[in-house]
Amino acid sequence: MPTQCDEIALVLPQAVDAAEPVALPMRRHIESCLRCQAELARYRRMLRGLQMLRTQYFEPTPGLLAQTLASITAASERRAVTSTLTKRRIAYAGAVAGAVAAAGTTTAAVLLARARRRTLPV
Amino acid sequence: MATEHGTGEVPDLATLVTAAQEGDRHAFDEIVRRTYVDTYTLAVRLTASEEDARDVVQEAYLRAWKGLRKFRGDAQFSTWMYRITANSAATLTSKRRRQRTVQIDDVADPIETEVALHPELATENVELMNELSAALDELPPRLRTVVILKDVYGLSHEAIAEELGISVTAAKVRLHRGRKRMRDLLYEEAGSHADAV
Numbered sequence: 001m002p003t004q005c006d007e008i009a010l011v012l013p014q015a016v017d018a019a020e021p022v023a024l025p026m027r028r029h030i031e032s033c034l035r036c037q038a039e040l041a042r043y044r045r046m047l048r049g050l051q052m053l054r055t056q057y058f059e060p061t062p063g064l065l066a067q068t069l070a071s072i073t074a075a076s077e078r079r080a081v082t083s084t085l086t087k088r089r090i091a092y093a094g095a096v097a098g099a100v101a102a103a104g105t106t107t108a109a110v111l112l113a114r115a116r117r118r119t120l121p122v
Numbered sequence: 123m124a125t126e127h128g129t130g131e132v133p134d135l136a137t138l139v140t141a142a143q144e145g146d147r148h149a150f151d152e153i154v155r156r157t158y159v160d161t162y163t164l165a166v167r168l169t170a171s172e173e174d175a176r177d178v179v180q181e182a183y184l185r186a187w188k189g190l191r192k193f194r195g196d197a198q199f200s201t202w203m204y205r206i207t208a209n210s211a212a213t214l215t216s217k218r219r220r221q222r223t224v225q226i227d228d229v230a231d232p233i234e235t236e237v238a239l240h241p242e243l244a245t246e247n248v249e250l251m252n253e254l255s256a257a258l259d260e261l262p263p264r265l266r267t268v269v270i271l272k273d274v275y276g277l278s279h280e281a282i283a284e285e286l287g288i289s290v291t292a293a294k295v296r297l298h299r300g301r302k303r304m305r306d307l308l309y310e311e312a313g314s315h316a317d318a319v
Contacts, residue, residue, distance in 0.1 A: 013301035014294065042309055043301070049250040050273040053167075056251060060162040064176055068158060069151055071180045072187050076147070 004029050008036050016043035139199050143190050150190070154183055157200065161207050167270050168211040170259060174218065181210040204275050208267065209285040215263060257307040265300035272297050 008030060014020040022030075030036045133141070133149075135156065141149035161182055165175035185206050193202050258266055267286065271277045272293075283293040 013298045013305070016301070042305060045250070046254070046301070046304060046308060047273060049247070049254045050269070051276075052247060052251055053254060053274045056163070056255075057159050058163045058166045058172075058175075060159055060179075061172055061176060064162065064179060065155065065158055067176070068154055068180050068183050072150070072154070072183060075184050075187070 005033060005035055005039075008033075009039060012036075012039055012043050016040065016047055135199055136195070139190075139193065139195070143193070150187055153199070157203060158183070160200065161203055164204060164207050164270070164275065165211055167258070167274070168208065168267055169215060170263075170266075174211075174214055178207060178211045178214055181214070182207040185210060201277065201281075204271070204277060205281055205285045208271055208277075208282070212267070212286050253308060254304070257304050260307050261300055261303055265296050265303060268293055268296040269300035269304065273301070 004026075008026055011020070011022060011026065015022045030040060133152075135153065138149045138153050138156075142153060158179060162175055162179050165178040165182070166172060169175050169178060182203065186203060189206075193199065258269065261269065268282055271282045271285075272279070279290050279293045279297075282288075283290045286293070288296075
């Protein structure tokens with residue numbers, strides 16, 4: 001095989017679907033070289049066949065659909081439980097924070113009132 | 123969805139996806155029913171194992187259900203599902219790579235539904251597809267995955283790279299090597315037989 005045919009053989013796998021541009025001298029060589037044309041035809045046939053594989057289907061094993069739907073249901077339920085728990089935790093934390101804030105405010109007010117009483121002249 | 127179920131109309135996939143995005147679980151179940159054979163087929167091709175393909179299908183639909191709101195509809199739902207399936211298969215394959223070898227002989231033969239529906243698809247094409255399936259099984263998983271996603275399912279290099287966690291350049295290199303290996307498997311063997319005769 002001449003050197004140029006070797007070089008072209010290297011680029012054909014990516015040039016076959018026109019994804020990568022082929023240099024003009026190489027294109028001209030392919031047009032005039034039966035060996036390279038045959039090689040290009042092999043790749044094109046292969047690519048066409050691969051695209052046709054989309055028409056083939058494997059028959060799923062029995063129970064796959066039911067198992068898939070069941071696993072989604074289980075995951076949804078887990079998520080719902082987690083979400084409820086999270087909401088409750090947030091509400092509980094909010095209530096505790098509110099109570100602490102209220103207690104703090106009350107304590108501060110009492111201490112302030114006592115301090116005022118002490119500083120007032122008799 | 124309730125009105126469509128009530129009137130007996132068959133909603134298209136896009137309508138079902140929209141309904142499912144709004145939280146309609148029945149719509150999502152219907153999506154699974156309509157697409158799971160396709161998803162399973164891709165999973166079998168990627169993993170070369172029916173057992174692994176089952177796990178990939180379940181994982182893929184779980185991910186799809188959780189991430190459905192992120193689907194923007196700028197691509198087809200089937201393409202989005204292929205990407206999730208490829209990602210799930212890559213995750214599972216990397217987990218199991220060290221556990222055991224792949225048993226490609228366990229995989230049942232595919233059904234040529236289009237050939238059954240369209241007799242004009244000649245026997246020659248069926249033979250070619252069988253040869254290609256056998257050659258694909260011979261490829262190393264890294265190359266096989268890229269060839270399947272690009273040449274069979276038409277995903278872009280960018281999408282493949284993203285789902286497999288590799289660069290676009292790496293995806294292109296793998297495709298190049300995969301196609302070259304496929305060509306050698308298909309034609310070198312035939313050539314050597316011819317030479318022998």
